[in-house]
Amino acid sequence: xxxxxxxxxxxxxxxxxxxxxxxxxxxxxxxxxxxxxxxxxxxxxxxxxxxxxxxxxxxxxxxxxxxxxxxxxxxxxxxxxxxxxxxxxxxxxxxxxxxxxxxxxxxxxxxxx
Amino acid sequence: xxxxxxxxxxxxxxxxxxxxxxxxxxxxxxxxxxxxxxxxxxxxxxxxxxxxxxxxxxxxxxxxxxxxxxxxxxxxxxxxxxxxxxxxxxxxxxxxxxxxxxxxxxxxxxxxxx
Numbered sequence: 001x002x003x004x005x006x007x008x009x010x011x012x013x014x015x016x017x018x019x020x021x022x023x024x025x026x027x028x029x030x031x032x033x034x035x036x037x038x039x040x041x042x043x044x045x046x047x048x049x050x051x052x053x054x055x056x057x058x059x060x061x062x063x064x065x066x067x068x069x070x071x072x073x074x075x076x077x078x079x080x081x082x083x084x085x086x087x088x089x090x091x092x093x094x095x096x097x098x099x100x101x102x103x104x105x106x107x108x109x110x111x112x113x
Numbered sequence: 114x115x116x117x118x119x120x121x122x123x124x125x126x127x128x129x130x131x132x133x134x135x136x137x138x139x140x141x142x143x144x145x146x147x148x149x150x151x152x153x154x155x156x157x158x159x160x161x162x163x164x165x166x167x168x169x170x171x172x173x174x175x176x177x178x179x180x181x182x183x184x185x186x187x188x189x190x191x192x193x194x195x196x197x198x199x200x201x202x203x204x205x206x207x208x209x210x211x212x213x214x215x216x217x218x219x220x221x222x223x224x225x226x227x
Contacts, residue, residue: 043221044206089155100146100158101146106154
């Protein structure tokens with residue numbers, strides 16, 4: 001069935017390190033893909049999105065490219081900051097007509113100064 | 114403008130009690146969603162409204178769960194005869210219209226059943 005698999009956490013990095021959080025999905029058709037972020041004590045916020053193959057979503061220095069051939073949407077950032085510490089969720093609309101988002105299990109990221 | 118708001122933010126219920134969780138979506142948003150988030154997991158879909166019509170309730174885990182949105186704005190998720198396995202964060206989200214638009218989430222209600 002439709003599902004999304006995220007890199008397991010927790011992930012701990014030093015400030016200014018390069019970040020990759022892997023996300024792959026299983027779906028029919030061409031779903032819209034999203035990364036949401038949950039900062040400590042806050043609700044889910046949309047970080048970036050991509051709606052078709054080869055689209056690149058970007059925001060706050062984060063990027064993710066919709067790769068149809070590998071069914072992936074990996075999140076990257078070239079130089080992380082302490083303020084990026086949060087839980088990151090990959091999500092998608094699984095099929096045509098489906099209105100619900102399907103989420104991965106989340107990846108907890110901690111950045112040390 | 115204001116984002117999605119939810120109340121209460123925290124709720125403790127004794128097993129067997131009924132609870133009601135409220136969601137105020139962003140003004141003008143047609144679509145409203147409820148999700149359940151267990152500790153350490155991603156949110157899981159419960160139900161979806163377009164205006165006042167409940168178009169998908171496939172994620173509701175049992176007939177103890179009931180949701181309504183009678184005037185197409187505020188929504189209430191009701192859980193009857195709460196059980197310990199109902200302990201979770203309940204998230205509400207809204208989006209401008211139907212279709213695959215981004216959903217805007219509220220802060221959630223953390224329900225603890227003792």
